Amino acid sequence: MSDRTGPASASVRLPAHTWFDVRRGSSHVRTGLPCQDAAAVWRGRLPQGQVTILVVADGHGDSKYDLSEHGARLAVQTALHCLRSFCRRFNTSSSLLYDAIRHDFAHRLTRQWRQAVLRHYSENFPQDVELLNRPSINLYRRYGTTLLFSLAFDDCLIGGQIGDGDMTVTHTGGDVGRPIPAAERLIANETHSLISADSIRLWRFCRWTLHEPCLICLSTDGLSNGMASDESFGDFLRSLVRNIEQYSFAETVKVVPGFLDRVSAGGSGDDVSLALFWQADPRRKKKK
Amino acid sequence: MSEEFINDGPVLEGEITKRPLQFFWLVDCSGSMRGKKIATLNQAIREAVPEILRALEAHPEVQVMMRAIAFSSSASWHVGPEAVKLEDFTWPPLHADGYTATASAIELLLEELDIDKMNRRGFPPVCVLLSDGYCTEPEEQYERAIRKLDHAPWGKKAVRLVIAIGDGSEYDEQALLRFTNHPEVGVLKANTPGKLVEYIKWASVTASVSSSQSKTFYNDDEVEGGEGEGARNVILASAPQSIQIEDANEVF
Amino acid sequence: MLLIGDTVQGLLGSRHYRIIDRLGEGGQGAVFLADDGRGEVAVKWYHRQNAVEQQREMIARLIRMGPPGGEAGRRFVWPLDVVTKKGDLSFGYVMPAVNLKSYAELGQVWARLRPTPGMRQRCRISWQLAQAYRQLHLAGYCYRDISMGNFLFDPKSGEVLIIDNDNIGINQQSGSRILGTMEFMAPEVITGRQVPSTSTDLYSLAVLLFYFWIWHHPMHGMLEYNVRVWDIPAKKRIYGEMPVFIFDPRDGSNRLPADPEYQTPLRFWDACPKSIRDLFIRSFTDGIRNPDRRVTEGEWVHAFRQLENQIARCPHDRAENFWQPGMKQLQCWHCHRRFDAPPRFVISSSSGLKHVLVLPETKLRRSELEPFCSEESMDEVVAEVIQNPNNPNVWGLRNLTGESWQFMPADGSEPREVVSGRAVPISAGHEVKIGYQTNLRIEV
Numbered sequence: 001m002s003d004r005t006g007p008a009s010a011s012v013r014l015p016a017h018t019w020f021d022v023r024r025g026s027s028h029v030r031t032g033l034p035c036q037d038a039a040a041v042w043r044g045r046l047p048q049g050q051v052t053i054l055v056v057a058d059g060h061g062d063s064k065y066d067l068s069e070h071g072a073r074l075a076v077q078t079a080l081h082c083l084r085s086f087c088r089r090f091n092t093s094s095s096l097l098y099d100a101i102r103h104d105f106a107h108r109l110t111r112q113w114r115q116a117v118l119r120h121y122s123e124n125f126p127q128d129v130e131l132l133n134r135p136s137i138n139l140y141r142r143y144g145t146t147l148l149f150s151l152a153f154d155d156c157l158i159g160g161q162i163g164d165g166d167m168t169v170t171h172t173g174g175d176v177g178r179p180i181p182a183a184e185r186l187i188a189n190e191t192h193s194l195i196s197a198d199s200i201r202l203w204r205f206c207r208w209t210l211h212e213p214c215l216i217c218l219s220t221d222g223l224s225n226g227m228a229s230d231e232s233f234g235d236f237l238r239s240l241v242r243n244i245e246q247y248s249f250a251e252t253v254k255v256v257p258g259f260l261d262r263v264s265a266g267g268s269g270d271d272v273s274l275a276l277f278w279q280a281d282p283r284r285k286k287k288k
Numbered sequence: 289m290s291e292e293f294i295n296d297g298p299v300l301e302g303e304i305t306k307r308p309l310q311f312f313w314l315v316d317c318s319g320s321m322r323g324k325k326i327a328t329l330n331q332a333i334r335e336a337v338p339e340i341l342r343a344l345e346a347h348p349e350v351q352v353m354m355r356a357i358a359f360s361s362s363a364s365w366h367v368g369p370e371a372v373k374l375e376d377f378t379w380p381p382l383h384a385d386g387y388t389a390t391a392s393a394i395e396l397l398l399e400e401l402d403i404d405k406m407n408r409r410g411f412p413p414v415c416v417l418l419s420d421g422y423c424t425e426p427e428e429q430y431e432r433a434i435r436k437l438d439h440a441p442w443g444k445k446a447v448r449l450v451i452a453i454g455d456g457s458e459y460d461e462q463a464l465l466r467f468t469n470h471p472e473v474g475v476l477k478a479n480t481p482g483k484l485v486e487y488i489k490w491a492s493v494t495a496s497v498s499s500s501q502s503k504t505f506y507n508d509d510e511v512e513g514g515e516g517e518g519a520r521n522v523i524l525a526s527a528p529q530s531i532q533i534e535d536a537n538e539v540f
Numbered sequence: 541m542l543l544i545g546d547t548v549q550g551l552l553g554s555r556h557y558r559i560i561d562r563l564g565e566g567g568q569g570a571v572f573l574a575d576d577g578r579g580e581v582a583v584k585w586y587h588r589q590n591a592v593e594q595q596r597e598m599i600a601r602l603i604r605m606g607p608p609g610g611e612a613g614r615r616f617v618w619p620l621d622v623v624t625k626k627g628d629l630s631f632g633y634v635m636p637a638v639n640l641k642s643y644a645e646l647g648q649v650w651a652r653l654r655p656t657p658g659m660r661q662r663c664r665i666s667w668q669l670a671q672a673y674r675q676l677h678l679a680g681y682c683y684r685d686i687s688m689g690n691f692l693f694d695p696k697s698g699e700v701l702i703i704d705n706d707n708i709g710i711n712q713q714s715g716s717r718i719l720g721t722m723e724f725m726a727p728e729v730i731t732g733r734q735v736p737s738t739s740t741d742l743y744s745l746a747v748l749l750f751y752f753w754i755w756h757h758p759m760h761g762m763l764e765y766n767v768r769v770w771d772i773p774a775k776k777r778i779y780g781e782m783p784v785f786i787f788d789p790r791d792g793s794n795r796l797p798a799d800p801e802y803q804t805p806l807r808f809w810d811a812c813p814k815s816i817r818d819l820f821i822r823s824f825t826d827g828i829r830n831p832d833r834r835v836t837e838g839e840w841v842h843a844f845r846q847l848e849n850q851i852a853r854c855p856h857d858r859a860e861n862f863w864q865p866g867m868k869q870l871q872c873w874h875c876h877r878r879f880d881a882p883p884r885f886v887i888s889s890s891s892g893l894k895h896v897l898v899l900p901e902t903k904l905r906r907s908e909l910e911p912f913c914s915e916e917s918m919d920e921v922v923a924e925v926i927q928n929p930n931n932p933n934v935w936g937l938r939n940l941t942g943e944s945w946q947f948m949p950a951d952g953s954e955p956r957e958v959v960s961g962r963a964v965p966i967s968a969g970h971e972v973k974i975g976y977q978t979n980l981r982i983e984v
Contacts, residue, residue: 026348026349027347027348089769089770089771090771090772092772093589094589095567095587095589095590096772098567099567099721099722103721103723104770107801108770110801175544179565182408183652183653192652198650198801199801201647201650201651201755202651202652203651204647204651204653206565207565207566207567208565209541209587211541224409225409226304226305226306226307226349227302227303227304228303228305229303232302232303232304233302235302235303236300236301236302238301239299239301239302240300243299243300247298252298255297255298255300256300259300262304263304266304266305266306267304267305267349268306268307269348269349270349
């Protein structure tokens with residue numbers, strides 16, 4: 001079982017066929033901003049069997065959201081915790097789990113995230129009694145972040161998203177599925193987030209059946225924004241799958257950080273996070 | 289790229305590019321612009337280009353793409369419709385002649401702000417309108433064009449600024465004001481050549497820099513069933529202070 | 541699992557369907573776009589665990605019996621064929637393809653992916669939804685799985701479609717498989733005392749309408765807020781064993797918590813007209829325990845059709861406000877400024893009194909003047925507000941019925957005939973006799 005957030009380091013071993021990294025953006029390096037993305041991978045045994053969870057979050061940056069690097073980290077941790085407890089509590093069928101996530105996850109998560117934010121704030125700014133006694137949106141705003149998760153077992157993928165970022169499923173044949181389609185009404189650098197008014201209604205969820213070897217990939221918008229087009233983004237995903245098949249998952253992920261840095265430096269300038277899960281055999285029922 | 293074809297390990301693909309910021313000049317070159325005005329304008333835009341480049345050095349992840357629509361008796365592409373990279377952009381001098389087809393110019397702009405033609409990942413576009421006179425096309429046509437601009441997804445998001453050239457009695461300030469979606473800036477009144485140069489530089493630089501700043505958080509508080517103002521998502525630094533010294537006898 | 545490019549085999553008429561695209565996936569299965577050689581259709585393909593024989597039989601029966609009749613019956617996207625694929629244990633069914641560009645789910649509106657329907661559209665969507673279920677129930681069916689996921693609407697035109705009709709059963713006959721989404725289930729179904737029926741459908745319909753108007757679950761208040769471990773037993777407790785309405789006027793134990801995430805429902809409840817609030821209160825107080833007290837589809841239809849004609853725009857900010865009988869002035873829910881109520885047509889007919897606000901765009905439908913007209917003709921425009929071409933300051937109501945009206949001026953002067961095509965001037969106190977039974981008075 002592995003459960004951690006923040007940039008990958010060689011010292012922690014990730015579950016087989018999973019990987020993630022969080023790269024500080026070139027513009028953040030230039031201006032001295034911290035990395036405001038966070039990501040995590042978790043795998044463990046739950047009533048559903050062997051469950052793999054990927055999460056990425058993109059803290060807003062900008063001076064108004066000055067604690068968003070913590071907001072993103074706390075969102076990732078809260079999501080992992082929340083998703084695992086949903087798996088334990090809604091364990092009779094995948095339909096029941098999906099229904100529960102669709103109806104209840106957003107507001108359960110938001111409340112837990114706010115509690116975590118409040119704890120963090122009180123530990124770091126204990127002197128700010130006034131705000132701590134009456135936490136307002138102004139406090140949470142400083143922690144603003146997006147959040148994107150996927151939860152996979154056997155051939156079932158359940159995902160959720162608030163704000164930008166990309167979730168894709170790339171098959172060996174090269175076709176790229178988007179379980180949650182891009183929001184066409186959000187253009188020109190706009191996004192939703194955990195601090196949006198009425199945020200619980202801004203979530204989108206998906207259920208997707210995996211039917212052949214495929215790569216589940218979650219990334220923050222720093223990646224797709226640095227690519228020339230949707231087509232180029234697809235090229236990147238297809239090249240990942242091709243390399244995994246030709247070499248191995250472990251060999252392939254070695255060259256990913258360098259590529260992500262190039263995307264940031266030559267493209268978006270933004271932090272880039274990527275979480276991967278290579279589902280080699282979705283049909284095989286894992287033994288309980 | 290002509291690399292040796294040696295494949296000894298995983299290689300990742302996918303074209304990496306900067307995100308585009310589409311910049312549109314809408315320039316009046318009607319007969320009334322003849323002479324000094326058009327000369328100053330040509331000069332001012334030429335001077336603005338390196339200033340934008342310099343200002344964006346701090347934002348290397350932005351690729352500004354330039355286009356220009358010139359309008360007199362009709363509107364046509366002065367530069368475009370293929371956009372030119374800012375670093376490759378030069379301003380071909382404009383010559384003044386004819387009427388003032390402002391509405392047609394906006395219609396031409398709208399064609400390019402089409403949701404299918406714009407890159408979804410792009411920054412909010414910048415549109416700067418420069419004019420010295422009344423639109424000579426029917427008022428309804430102008431109104432219709434503005435309304436379409438206000439409703440088009442990218443039209444709404446664009447940073448739209450107006451610079452009025454010359455004496456206040458020669459242009460219709462209210463009509464020009466309808467073009468901008470930054471009422472806090474209003475119509476920039478360039479009544480001297482110096483101001484025209486200053487405003488062109490300010491508008492193009494500020495709009496480009498502001499538009500390429502970090503993202504905005506969509507939160508439209510629309511009136512149910514109403515028109516809804518929609519989200520204007522770029523905040524501009526304030527315009528250069530200009531104290532108007534005019535003949536005035538009113539005591540205040 | 542189906543893949544793009546696969547072909548599935550129909551059981552009726554042995555037609556073939558080629559899978560073209562994947563449209564989406566839900567709890568029970570995935571939906572694909574397919575081509576049957578003559579045009580596009582949709583194919584729902586079940587997840588293996590949902591592909592049970594009982595389901596297949598139910599669908600075959602629904603196809604045999606056909607959709608409910610009438611205009612409203614057409615809003616059900618009804619199964620057309622059962623399909624299988626060689627070597628695959630699952631199966632699916634074919635239905636007409638829906639234009640998903642114009643139709644939206646409520647969740648998409650919440651996520652701002654689709655425009656929010658205006659109040660007039662909301663009324664229209666609501667009564668169409670209730671009317672559709674009315675037709676279904678009249679045909680002897682019960683839906684059993686009414687929820688947000690199978691209700692589509694066009695936010696602009698106000699048209700409604702009901703999808704996922706594979707769980708429809710015969711009222712009080714079909715198998716007792718507990719179906720549906722717990723959020724929408726009647727308490728007696730959750731506790732296992734009853735199987736789904738038309739009466740439990742009425743409860744689910746009220747929950748769905750509540751979601752549509754208030755954007756919230758009627759039982760999500762303090763009781764839900766304080767649950768630490770949100771699991772199946774907790775949901776059963778909140779929705780089934782001890783449901784308390786968040787706006788119950790007598791029981792305040794489940795009020796909305798003072799949390800910013802719970803403020804939207806309060807705002808929408810305040811903007812919701814009293815007639816609708818009263819129906820919700822009945823649905824979720826008496827209607828919880830006493831199924832006979834549940835609001836019927838007909839009551840919903842009547843209430844929303846009334847409201848559709850009682851929307852006035854605030855002159856200050858154009859926000860839509862509901863007028864209620866007796867109001868001389870309205871206070872805008874958005875800008876809080878007051879404004880005068882527009883004039884009204886007060887229509888009395890054999891079905892009672894009806895109020896219609898007089899606005900430049902007001903049109904009267906046949907059902908407003910003839911309460912017992914046929915379903916096909918009820919939406920037909922039979923009168924419209926127009927301006928006098930010679931004097932634009934004078935407004936009139938033009939007769940489009942094809943028959944003459946009798947106009948009785950307010951000053952008591954001689955009654956006049958208004959032949960079809962002509963208009964009665966709109967001014968206070970004028971009365972019009974329409975047909976034998978209907979009387980229209982202009983109230984200012």
